[in-house]
Amino acid sequence: MEVSSLPHRTLMGPGPSDVDPRVLRALAQPTIGHLDPLFLQLMDELREMLQHVFGTKNSTTLAVSGTGSAGMETCLVNLIEPGDRVLVGVNGVFGTRMCEVARRCGAEVTAVDAPWGQALDYDALRAAAKAGSFKLLGVVHAETSTGVLHDLAPLRAIADEASALLFVDCVTSLGGVAVDLDAHGIDAAYSGTQKCLSCPPGLSPVSFSPRAVDVMQRRKTKVQSWYLDVSLVGQYWGKERVYHHTAPINMLYGLHEALRIVLEEGLPARFERHRRHSAALAAGLTALGLELPVESGARLPPLTLVAAPPNVDEARVRRELLSEHNLEIGGGLGSLAGKAWRIGLMGSGCTEANVIQCLNALSAMLARQGWSTPGDPTDAARASLRESGGA
């Protein structure tokens, strides 16, 4: 196979999302050295832009040389020592994964579960935090497996009940929904590049508060991962410029350009764009007669969970969307496998054209399986966009 023969897909699944051509061009810039003064300048700019997007002044803000899951592991291996107690809110794949990774760091994990597709019960989380003493409270801001968005505002107070560090997964929120680490008192956060930043997968932005850095500096044991040890990686990203591992140069080019695009648009405008198009998609899906299992107050704008009707073969729909329309949407995960779709509107891919293309193609694939549509989905989507003040 020649890579150049691959088709252009419209990526409306849970990520990767469509990548801006400017970012693709940046990836193809000739490689320079990881200690080249110009590359070090680029890293400084990357840190500044990441701080802006994360809403933080944290100096320990950088891009881990791995995907989002490497970012999760980076936060946990650096903050946890064997025997530490960790509290995690779990209502999907990524909360579950947080527990698993924390256990592999030797943590004693307490999970507060909520049904998949629903937001966490903050009263239950608060009660658990009060009942025990924990080093860290972990919450997934935007559960990519279910399309649930959590309110960050109450979490600091809940973490304080247990005198815990507050640790947040921002994989599917960063760049699409406000995260504001400093305003929310978040001590550690990570994201991926392939969601609302619209860069290919491969890097994980992370940020640590001064309090988290202090906890890392007072560790009694070495970080179990050498590759992800922030005390070492941070000396390359920091003023010391000590070689640790060879940075993924071209991926960092791509992230640099992706962040420039984010900041050119401006965060408030970008968040509003995600909100508006998500509402339009929801209106169109409803007109198609489909159910959105996540209640409207907890819906994650960049990713919408859609219940597949009982008599429809959901995998066939996805297969045909891909083969006939070059359109990728996601299936359900875990308890939602075979029962739901996940439709992403992230970053560059969060456009009216994509909303309309997706609704039309989905409508046609459903009709093929005998689904009768009560309303006109594209009319409903366009009406929603008009109401919310779009052009």
Place this chain on the structure above:
Amino acid sequence: MEVSSLPHRTLMGPGPSDVDPRVLRALAQPTIGHLDPLFLQLMDELREMLQHVFGTKNSTTLAVSGTGSAGMETCLVNLIEPGDRVLVGVNGVFGTRMCEVARRCGAEVTAVDAPWGQALDYDALRAAAKAGSFKLLGVVHAETSTGVLHDLAPLRAIADEASALLFVDCVTSLGGVAVDLDAHGIDAAYSGTQKCLSCPPGLSPVSFSPRAVDVMQRRKTKVQSWYLDVSLVGQYWGKERVYHHTAPINMLYGLHEALRIVLEEGLPARFERHRRHSAALAAGLTALGLELPVESGARLPPLTLVAAPPNVDEARVRRELLSEHNLEIGGGLGSLAGKAWRIGLMGSGCTEANVIQCLNALSAMLARQGWSTPGDPTDAARASLRESGGA
């Protein structure tokens, strides 16, 4: 800064190396999904090409979503359990790193040291292997910090003295020097993409023998890294296609194209090209009056260690080569810092033009610092190429 404004450098350091424009174009191919059937086909082809380049039939051959050091850590976290005894040959940064990573996995490490810039003493290694019982023997095939190449042929017998798995770092050899895992009885190996494969940094090819896979399957403890757990990552690369983490799509495009280029040239021709140009560089450097501290039988063709003359400011030479000639060479590491250069001839960058450019530029920078050159370096390099049958 705009990424597009970065200058084109000639990369003749210890890596990253110059990247072929075909690979850069592949990186810029629009992203598709990590579960797209076409992407899965590309991964199958990647595995086949990696098997070819590694010289192995190992089905557990894949590219780790991190740089070469993540590959080292992948091998060690998967093969080592707390309390295991590990024997490592150490004569540079990467042997030292192997010990450190193994200790963080809970291993009891025995190091057999040799002076930096010299090959390991295989008699000492054999004596240590005989004296103890070890789960794993680790050796760096090509020590990037010193430019020393080890003979792989005797290592299996040495590992057998201790009934140990044989683990080899092929970061700066894969694609430039024969590694032939199966012929040498190597159980685990890793490399990087940014050396003789001439792809940007960001991925680490790894391969595990059936015996190593058996050891992993019989673990009593979970692998401490979730991100690098081969029992999980392997289910995504294998027939199961179980989602683990979002693959670094565009980097894998780049590696796919880089491996196609390697196999189009053919491994024997590629190894011979590295050998010839390295010999020409050595002839030119000798004509310049410079000393090559590594004895000729142990020299690593892709990377040449050069002693900086005592009265020359070696860092100034590197700085001026970069700023005036857009040419990057490397400095010394560890005990060689400030005393040596490392000149790479890797993959696409291993050409007569680069040899000549480097010799001319280095000659000019040395002359500026008062170094008088006994011979004509480019004549010597060209004569060497003619003798070895070049065009």
